[in-house]
Structures are given as C-alpha cells and as structure tokens.
Amino acid sequence: DIIRGKDLYLGYDDEEKEQRKKLQQNLKNIFGDIYKDVTRGKKKEAAEARYKDDDKKNFYRLREDWWDANRATVWKAITCKAEGNTYFRATCSDSGDGNSQSQATKQCRCQKKNGRPDDQVPTYFDYVPQYLR
Numbered sequence: 001d002i003i004r005g006k007d008l009y010l011g012y013d014d015e016e017k018e019q020r021k022k023l024q025q026n027l028k029n030i031f032g033d034i035y036k037d038v039t040r041g042k043k044k045e046a047a048e049a050r051y052k053d054d055d056k057k058n059f060y061r062l063r064e065d066w067w068d069a070n071r072a073t074v075w076k077a078i079t080c081k082a083e084g085n086t087y088f089r090a091t092c093s094d095s096g097d098g099n100s101q102s103q104a105t106k107q108c109r110c111q112k113k114n115g116r117p118d119d120q121v122p123t124y125f126d127y128v129p130q131y132l133r
Contacts, residue, residue, distance in 0.1 A: 031059035034066065 038047045051062055067074075 027063070028058060031062050031066070032057065035059055035062055038062070 035051060039051075051059070054061060
C-alpha cells in the first residue's frame with residue numbers, strides 16, 4: 001500500500017506524520033529516477049503517454065505498474081526465511097480436483113506436484129482495501 005500510494009494510515013502524532021512525509025518524498029525520488037529510466041530508449045513515447053497525467057509527480061500509476069511487475073519478487077524476499085510458518089489462509093491445492101486446500105508451510109509458498117516450490121503469492125491482502133482487512 002505504501003509503495004502504491006494507497007496507505008490510509010497517516011500517523012497519529014507529529015513525529016509519525018513527519019516520517020510518512022519523508023517516506024513519501026523518498027518514494028517520489030526513487031520513482032522519479034525509475035520514470036527517467038523508463039522514458040528513455042525505444043519505448044519512450046509509449047511510456048510518456050502512459051504516465052503523462054501525473055502533474056504532481058507522485059508517480060502513482062508508475063508505482064502501481066512497478067508493484068504489478070515486482071509483487072512476486074517482493075513476496076519472495078519477505079518470506080525467504082519464513083520456513084515452517086502458516087500465517088496466511090489456505091491457498092495450496094492438495095487434491096487433483098482442486099477442491100481441497102491447505103496452508104502453505106514452506107516459506108509461505110505452495111508446493112507444486114513435483115515438490116519444487118511454486119512461487120504463488122498465497123495472499124490477496126495487498127489488493128484488499130485496508131479498512132476491510
């Protein structure tokens with residue numbers, strides 16, 4: 001939510017609000033650099049057309065695109081040492097018909113039939129609005 005610019009929590013005191021402002025400014029700087037990189041090269045016109053509506057330079061659309069492209073990789077990084085944890089809802093299909101599900105226990109990831117990790121993100125919480133979580 002923070003990366004995508006959709007975090008509802010703004011902080012309850014001045015110190016927390018100041019930290020949020022710093023974080024958002026840092027994200028604007030980072031995604032500004034990404035924007036400069038994306039709008040160079042062969043697909044410059046397409047990228048500029050896609051991100052032209054961002055008059056405040058918050059890069060919200062670019063953030064959303066970045067999250068869509070990197071969601072699974074971020075999940076892998078967060079869960080790389082989460083062995084044996086079963087925090088999230090049951091998402092792994094155990095039966096051939098797909099009706100039976102269990103919790104992911106290997107780094108919060110489901111296993112494929114052949115035993116290798118399937119890097120499916122076992123939660124949909126990043127797409128559920130915060131007030132409904």
